[in-house]
Amino acid sequence: MPQHTFTVNGERVTVDVADDVRLLWVLRDVLKITGPKYGCGINVCKACTSHVNGKAFNPCSVPVSDLGPDDEVTTIEGLPDTVDAELHPMQEAWLERDVAQCGYCQPGQIMAAVALVKKVRAEGRSITDADLDGIRNICRCGTYTRIREAIREGASRM
C-alpha cells in the first residue's frame, strides 16, 4: 500500500492507505482525528473544514496523495497550538457567545471563521456583512446569528 507523509497538528505522520482515499477519512478513520465532521462528502456543507498551510480547505474533497511532506494540516484539535494557547481567540469568542447548539457543525465553522479573518486581514481590511454572507458552512440548528457575532468578536481578539 502506498505511504503518505505530511504534518497534522504539528506532528509528522505517515499513513499506509490507497492514493485516492479522501483526506477526511484518513484523518477520521485512520488517524482517529474526529474534530472534522462529515456532512456531505462533496465539498458542500463545510462541516469538515480544516486548514492546509494556514488556509481553509475541505478534506472530504482532497485525495490523500495530493498532500506532500511539506504540507501542514490543522484540524480543530490543533487550532489552539497555532497561537500557543489553551484556546484560540476564535474559540473563546465562540464560548462567550454560546454559539454551539448540537455542536456538529461548529469545528468547521470555527476553522472557516479563522481562515476568513486571516484572509480579509491579508487584504488589508476588516470583516464586512458581505464576507459573513459568503460563509458556506451549514448549521442545521440555525446558530447563524451568533456565528456572525462571534466572528466579529473573535476577529477583534486575533
Add this chain to the structure above:
Amino acid sequence: MTTAHDARPLPPSDGAPPPDRVGVRRRSLIGWVLAGGTLAVAADLSVGAEPAAAAVPSPPQVPELYDLGDLQTHSALPTSQLIRIDLDEDGVAHFAIPRMEVGQGITTAAAMLIAEELDLPLDKVRVTLAKARPELVFNQLTGGSNTMQSMFTPIRVAAATAKGALLRAAATELGAQVSALVAKAGVVTGPTGTSLTYGQLATLAASAEDVAVEVSLTPRSEFSVIGTSRNREDALAAVTGRKQFTMDLEVEGALPTMVCRPPTLNGSPRSVRNEAAVRGMPGVTDVALVGTGVAVRAATFGQCIDAVRALDVDWKGGSVEGESDESVLAELKRAELPMVVPKVPILASTLDLRVEFMFRSSAALEPNCAIADVRSDRATVWAGLKAPIVAQRDIAKAVGLPVGKVEVNVVTGGGSFGHKLFGDAATEAAVISKAMGKPVKLMWHRADEPRQGRVHPMATSRVRATMLAGQVLTFEQRHTSVVTDFGHGLGERLTALVAELPANLGGLGLSQSIFTLTQELPYNFGVVTQLLNEVDTRFNTGSMRNIYSPDVACANELAVDQIAKRLGKDPYAFRMSFLKSAKAKRCLEAVAKAGGWGRSLPQGVTQGIAVHTEYKGATAVLVELDTRPETVNRKIRDAVTGPRVTKAVIAVDAGLVVNPRGLEAQMMGGVADGIALALTSSNHLEDGHFLEASWDNYFYTRQWNVPPEFRCIVMPSDEELPGGAGEAGVAASVAAVACAYARATGKVPTRFPVNHGTVSFTPKSFVPPVPESPVDGLSYVS
C-alpha cells in the same frame, strides 16, 4: 397536558419538612435516599404531575411496547420510575437524564436545576444521557418540547433530597442542628464556622437502605441559578472538537459501513451482480444484502462510498412508483374534508384560502448513523435516539433477541428536529451487524437522507372564514396531510394519558387527537372548526420541529391578514383586537414595538407579523422582507438567494424560563427554520423518488439568507413551570415570512416554500445512488 401545582404555594424551604396544616392544600413532595456507598438520591418521575382524574383505559398500543408481565415486574420495584442523582467523593453530582440532548440544551438546563436545589456550583454537576430504560415506558421520550416541563419538578426533588441528606450528615458530624447549618456552593458550614465539603459528606450521607423523605423546594423568589443566562455545559467540548457524536466513538472492530440504496423510494434489492468484484475492492471486508439495500463494510468510509458506487444491483420497485408532487397533491385534494359553514346572514362575505406545503427533509447535519455489535446471544447499540425504548424493542425484533439482551446506549445527537425520534439507523445497523457477523459503524450518505430518510409530510390547508359588520362569524380549517408516522412512542404516550385529555377527543384517531391537542386558533372568530384528515402511508415521514403547527399557523395567519384587509384593518391592530390570549397579545405588542411595526421602508421591503400559541405559551414574530431585484437576484455559487429577511424580531412566552440564553438559541434556530420553510427548502418528488441529494439541492437557510438583524425578547412569566421551547419558534416565523411575502407581491402564495416551482439544480444520479467525492478540493483553498 398537566399543569402541576398551578396556584398552590410551594412549601417553605427551611430544610425541615413543614407539618401539614389543616385547611392548607399542599402537595407533599417525596424524594428517596437510596442505599449506596456514597450518597445516592432519587425522585419519582411522576412527582409534581397532576394525578389522572379517572381510571386509565387500557390503551391498545401499550402491550406492544410493554406488556402486562413487564408491568407487574417493574411495578413491584419501589424504585422503578425513579431518576437518580449520585454524589461522589469529589463533591460532584452525577445525573443520567432519561432524555436525549440534540442541541436543545436540556443537559445544561437539568444541571442548572440540580445546582439550584443542591446549592452546588454548576461545574460540579455532570449530566449524561441514560441508556434505554424499558421500565420508564413513556417516560423516556424526547419530543413535543416537553422535557423541561416534565423533568422540572422530579429533578429538583431529587436534588433537594440530596441536600437534605447532606445537611443531616453534617449535623451529626458537626454536632449541630440542621437549622443552624448553611449550605452554599458545595460546602456546609456550621455555627462555629467549621465546614465540610459535599465531597467529604458524600460517604457520611450514604444510606444503608432506601428511605423515603419529604422535601420542600426552593421558592421561585429565591432562585439564584434558575432564570439566569448560562452557557451550555458542553460548549467547550463543542468548540475544541472533543464533543463526541456516534461516529466519533471507537468500538472494537466496528468498521465503517454504508448502504447502497435503491433508486426509488423504499425499493429493495433482489440480487447483486458483482458481489465478488466489490468484495475485492481496496479496504472492503464485507458485502451483505439487507432489506433496505446492499451494505458494505470497509476500512474507511471513503472506501465504502467507492464500493457503494461500484455495486451493480438488481432492484425491486419502490413504494411510490411513478408518483410525483402533482399526483400526491391530487390525492390530498380528494381527501380534503368538506367545510360545514354554519348558517350565516346572507350579507356576510366569505374568504377562501387553500395553501399547499411540499415534502421537507427533517435530516440534521449529522446524518443517520449508529454503531451495532450483534452477537448470537446479545446486542449492543450506540446511537442518537430520542425514543430509545422503542428502538430497543424494534432492534430486538429485527435481530430476533429478547429485549433484555439488547443494550441501547444513547449518544448526544448532531441535531434532531424530530428525525431522531426514530431508530431507523440503529435498527438497520443491528440488522447489518447480524448479517455480517461483525460489529459495524453505519453511516448514511448525505444523499440517502433526503432521498430515503424521513420527510415532513406534504399537506394542504384550506381555510374558509365569513365576516359581517367588522366581525368574523366563522373560521373553518381543513388540514389534509400525508400520514405522519407516530410510531416512535409519542402516540403511545398520548394514548396512555387519555384520561387526562379533554373529553371531546373521544372517538378520534391518533393523528386527529394529536392535531386537536396541539392546534388552537388564538382568535375570537366566532364558530371555529379545525379538522385533520391524513392519507397515504407509503412515505417515510415524521414531524420536523413541530408536528402540524408550522403549516397550520402559516395558512391561518395568511388568512388573518386577508380578513384584516377585507375589513380595512391594519394586520397588527386587527390581531390585537381579536386575540384571545393575553400572553399572545403581550408577545405581539413586544415585537411590534421592538421591530417598529409600520415604520417607513424602502419600496420593495415589507413587514410581516404573526403570532402562535402552543405548549401553554405564545410566540410572535415580526420580519422585514427585502424583495428588491438587487437582493432577489444576488448570485452566489450553488445557492438559492431570492428575497431576504433583513430583520427578525421574535418574542416568546415559554412559562418559567430555566436558561434565557438557551431559550434565545432555540428561537434563533426556530426563525432559521421558519425562513427555510417559507422560502427555500423542500423535496421534489418525481417519478417515484425525491430529486434532492445534498445541501446544494436542499436549500436550508444559509448565511446569505440569514437576517442581519435578529432579536429575541424573552417575556417575563409568572408560571410555576417551564413550557415547551424546542419547537415554539418555528410556526410564527414561517407565518410572518409568508405574510410579508404576500404583502410584497400582492398575491397570497398558494404553495410553500415559494420557490418550489423552480428546480434550481441538476439532480444527482440515482444509480449509483451517491455522488463521487470530488478530488479538486485543493483548488478551493481559501
